[in-house]
Amino acid sequence: xxxxxxxxxxxxxxxxxxxxxxxxxxxxxxxxxxxxxxxxxxxxxxxxxxxxxxxxxxxxxxxxxxxxxxxxxxxxxxxxxxxxxxxxxxxxxxxxxxxxxxxxxxxxxxxxxxxxxxxxxxxxxxxxxxxxxxxxxxxxxxxxxxxxxxxxxxxxxxxxxxxxxxxxxxxxxxxxxxxxxxxxxxxxxxxxxxxxxxxxxxxxxxxxxxxxxxxxxxxxxxxxxxxxxxxxxxxxxxxxxxxxxxxxxxxxxxxxxxxxxxxxxxxxxxxxxxxxxxxxxxxxxxxxxxxxxxxxxxxxxxxxxxxxxxxxxxxxxxxxxxxxxxxxxxxxxxxxxxxxxxxxxxxxxxxxxxxxxxxxxxxxxxxxxxxxxxxxxxxxxxxxxxxxxxxxxxxxxxxxxxxxxxxxxxxxxxxxxxxxxxxxxxxxxxxxx
Numbered sequence: 001x002x003x004x005x006x007x008x009x010x011x012x013x014x015x016x017x018x019x020x021x022x023x024x025x026x027x028x029x030x031x032x033x034x035x036x037x038x039x040x041x042x043x044x045x046x047x048x049x050x051x052x053x054x055x056x057x058x059x060x061x062x063x064x065x066x067x068x069x070x071x072x073x074x075x076x077x078x079x080x081x082x083x084x085x086x087x088x089x090x091x092x093x094x095x096x097x098x099x100x101x102x103x104x105x106x107x108x109x110x111x112x113x114x115x116x117x118x119x120x121x122x123x124x125x126x127x128x129x130x131x132x133x134x135x136x137x138x139x140x141x142x143x144x145x146x147x148x149x150x151x152x153x154x155x156x157x158x159x160x161x162x163x164x165x166x167x168x169x170x171x172x173x174x175x176x177x178x179x180x181x182x183x184x185x186x187x188x189x190x191x192x193x194x195x196x197x198x199x200x201x202x203x204x205x206x207x208x209x210x211x212x213x214x215x216x217x218x219x220x221x222x223x224x225x226x227x228x229x230x231x232x233x234x235x236x237x238x239x240x241x242x243x244x245x246x247x248x249x250x251x252x253x254x255x256x257x258x259x260x261x262x263x264x265x266x267x268x269x270x271x272x273x274x275x276x277x278x279x280x281x282x283x284x285x286x287x288x289x290x291x292x293x294x295x296x297x298x299x300x301x302x303x304x305x306x307x308x309x310x311x312x313x314x315x316x317x318x319x320x321x322x323x324x325x326x327x328x329x330x331x332x333x334x335x336x337x338x339x340x341x342x343x344x345x346x347x348x349x350x351x352x353x354x355x356x357x358x359x360x361x362x363x364x365x366x367x368x369x370x371x372x373x374x375x376x377x378x379x380x381x382x383x384x385x386x387x388x389x390x391x392x393x394x395x396x397x398x399x400x401x402x403x404x405x406x407x408x409x410x411x412x413x414x415x416x417x418x419x420x421x422x423x424x425x426x427x428x429x430x431x432x433x
Contacts, residue, residue, distance in 0.1 A: 030151075037118075051172075086192060147286040285340045313399060346363055349410070
């Protein structure tokens with residue numbers, strides 16, 4: 001006679017192991033979603049000699065990954081509905097690994113390969129919070145994933161020069177080696193996805209079953225009328241905040257090393273400071289989403305961060321070489337906190353999961369399209385003026401706009417795609433899904 005009920009302790013231990021596997025896989029995925037950008041930024045001054053890239057195309061190269069983010073935002077949910085969320089992330093990382101290889105090993109493909117890498121990164125990035133939500137992850141899960149972005153950025157910037165030296169001066173090899181962790185991440189998230197699917201018997205956590213409301217902007221499974229996000233001021237404020245902080249981040253990561261070299265730093269020291277920019281912000285990227293859950297803190301943090309970013313940018317511009325370590329670290333802290341808050345606002349200012357999914361698609365799609373102007377604008381201002389003052393003052397002015405967006409994003413009604421009033425049904429039916 002067998003037992004009617006299996007021991008609960010064994011089931012709990014199995015669930016804990018699978019949950020831990022998903023969390024570790026998410027961390028590795030997150031770490032892979034920035035080195036493709038910061039390795040290029042850390043070697044920007046060598047690309048002309050190494051790959052014969054025209055100097056006038058350097059601003060475009062810096063903007064391409066972010067432009068790809070905006071264009072490819074819908075790819076993640078579309079792929080998840082067909083392959084399952086875990087498999088979709090794994091496929092995106094496989095394409096990322098291929099892009100990292102071909103852009104440096106095949107002549108003439110540096111620009112297209114960088115664009116493809118950016119599209120792959122965005123496809124995986126938009127699905128990370130959906131896996132967190134499906135596994136009922138806490139705010140600390142989001143913080144750890146956000147910190148993983150910063151850690152990946154730091155590793156990419158900090159290791160590219162040592163890797164180049166270790167590989168006999170091969171710039172192509174130092175850039176191509178980042179395909180290896182992308183392949184490892186693809187294997188681990190694919191395995192975690194299958195494990196999570198077996199756990200719930202439906203593949204829900206990994207396959208995307210149960211994520212339909214989140215992955216379909218507007219709710220593909222819901223027949224309710226919806227209020228378009230374009231008519232909700234809070235949705236635009238959150239999108240503006242996300243886009244402006246992303247524009248600042250990518251402008252800084254694209255050009256900070258070049259600026260520091262112009263100030264008298266060696267190429268190796270400049271790359272190290274770019275890595276320090278990301279490392280210094282790791283605690284802030286972890287804690288900002290947690291602190292933002294407290295309403296009194298959020299009301300001060302949202303506008304305050306923009307003003308702090310403006311002050312830090314002017315500090316980096318005017319500080320002597322001896323103080324750059326301090327100023328770059330301060331800039332990294334406030335910039336990373338801004339990214340963490342931008343991700344948190346999508347959740348905090350949404351009325352529910354369906355609304356959060358719609359707002360996420362809008363804020364990341366439009367936000368990253370806006371962010372692509374950051375590296376382009378900073379680079380062109382530098383070329384036009386022959387110095388860096390114009391670029392940094394323009395970025396500081398943008399940071400003030402970030403403060404305004406933050407002020408507006410935490411006020412007003414929460415974003416909701418559900419029809420709130422019966423008299424709106426006629427109008428909403430015309431724009432419903």
